[in-house]
């Protein structure tokens with residue numbers, strides 16, 4: 721067991737996954753960590769949609785890239801077969817159902833980081849995929865995925881096993897003011 725700061729520093733965005741399913745109890749433990757994040761007014765509004773169907777993960781990625789191309793955006797990591805969800809065996813969407821309060825995104829981000837760290841502690845790999853929110857613009861695709869239309873996607877992350885965690889990108893020196 722690593723000390724906490726070492727665990728935090730060892731989490732990396734991973735964009736290459738083994739084609740191996742993650743056992744349900746492990747996913748549940750990761751989500752449990754998410755539920756222990758603080759939330760505004762203790763509303764605990766975050767819902768978790770776990771997508772493991774590879775055809776649906778592929779479809780979601782393709783639709784997002786189509787939209788990004790239409791908008792004239794550059795597709796990062798185009799050389800990869802799935803430069804959106806990186807062929808991960810699971811993608812977890814953090815959602816909220818309406819009405820959402822103004823802190824919902826903060827709630828999702830805090831829950832997400834708990835999940836990422838729990839996954840890392842279990843030697844599993846993750847990457848946050850912010851682009852998943854673009855699915856909000858294509859409700860017919862959300863429906864195909866099985867995601868209720870009143871669940872708004874705030875954030876998502878890929879989850880899987882990897883052969884290697886990449887090198888850490890440099891961190892900027894923190895700008896801090898003490899008074």
Ligand SMILES: Cc1cc2nc3c(=O)[nH]c(=O)nc-3n(C[C@H](O)[C@H](O)[C@H](O)COP(=O)(O)O)c2cc1C
Pocket residue numbers: 731732733734735847848849850851852888889
């Ligand atoms: C809100 C948010 C959205 C992100 N969206 C994406 C994304 O859509 N695709 C991707 O490959 N990485 C995404 N990332 C991962 C960042 O690129 C990554 O965290 C950053 O490069 C630092 O690398 P590290 O996570 O290994 O420390 C996202 C990260 C955050 C926090």
